[in-house]
Amino acid sequence: MNVVLDCIPCYIKQTINTLAQTDISEDEMREIIHQTLPLFPQLDPQGTPAENSTIVLRKVNELLGNKDPFHEAKKESNELALKLLPQLKERIKQSSDPLMMSLKIAVAGNIIDMGILKDFDVEGSIREAMEKNFARDDYSSFQTKLKEAKEILILGDNSGEIAFDRLLAEQLSELGIRVTYAVKDQPILNDATMEDAEHVGMTEQARVISNGSIFLGTVLKDCSDEFLQAYKMADLIVCKGQANYESLEALGKEDQRLYFLLRAKCEIVAENLGVQLGEMVFCLS
Known part of the structure; x- marks a missing residue:
């Protein structure tokens, strides 16, 4: 997915949300924003929003002298999610389709996005996920492919959300499938790292690896050999x-192994997916 002009305000919004995690003055915040603006003409117009956002956010962290401005916020979101796990596990246990329920719970956790959403309601997102269907739904084809699958790679996203992904990994493991879960190599926004995986117990549920990359999303040319091998060997990949x-x-x-599991939290992504803003999808590209 290539960038469009409407991505530019989002770079600034992510910058402001990052600065809001600190205790610096408004004047200092304004100066950091001004120092990042000269980067914008250098961003690749043929690149992806994830790549360009990373370039801006790395500069922000450098200017702050802080590699992980969201560190405390990530811990809080992990703790919030862990408190909800017992009741969510019970929902899955009582469901007529535990795997579908675990997918819905995993996508409900995708609301925890501190780069885009300053405020979010996790419990409200869970209630909505229980009540609504995926706006785009390729679950039936996923089920068919699962019958032949032995290895699944899950590409993680945010802290907090990773605790809900643990329930998805558990369901897949119960089907006899080996699960590998990939986290970010270094902090960026509130994306999950190995520290978060250990905090929520994902390392006890699945094999967890770093993707070796500094970028938001998954930029294969920047990923480690270990990750690329896991990517190559996976029968299915949940992104x-x-x-x-x-x-x-x-x-x-x-690549028909790739299934995308997300909420469309920006209008550009929603339009690209052919869904309404805020809707949930579980789809092939």
């Missing part, structure tokens, strides 16, 4: 969140 959609959507047109 969580907008940034993974932005960076892999074009590949998904050829």
Whole structure:
């Protein structure tokens, strides 16, 4: 998915949301914003929003002298999600289709996006996920492919959300499928890293690896050999969140292993997916 002009305000919004995690003054915030603006003409107009956002956000972190401005916020979102897990596990247990329920719970967690949404209602998102269907739904084809699958790779997205992904990994494991879960190599926004995977117990549920990359989403040319091997060997790949959609959507047109699981949280992504803003999707590209 290539950038459009409407992506530019989003770079600034992500910058402001990052600065809001700090205790610096408004004047200092304004100066950092001014220092990032000269980067904008250098951003690749043929790149993806995820790649260009990363370039801007890395500069913001550099100017802040803080590699992980969202560190405390990520811990809080993990704790919030962990408190909800017992009741969510019970919902899955009582469901007539536990795998579908775990997918809905995993996508409900996708509301935890501190780069785009300053405020979010996790419990409200869960209630909505229980009541609504996916706006685009390729679950039946996923089920068919699962019958032959032995290895699944889940591309993680945000902290907090990763706790809900643990329930999805658990359901897939119960089907006899080996699950590998990929996290970011370094902090960027509130994306999940190995620290988050350990915090929520994902490392106890699945094999967890770093993708070796500094970018939002999954930019294969920047990923580690270990990740690329896992990517190559996977029978199915579940791509969580907008940034993974932005960076892999074009590949998904050829690679029928890729399923995208997300909420459309911006109008450009929603339009690209052919859904309404805020709707949930589980789809092939």
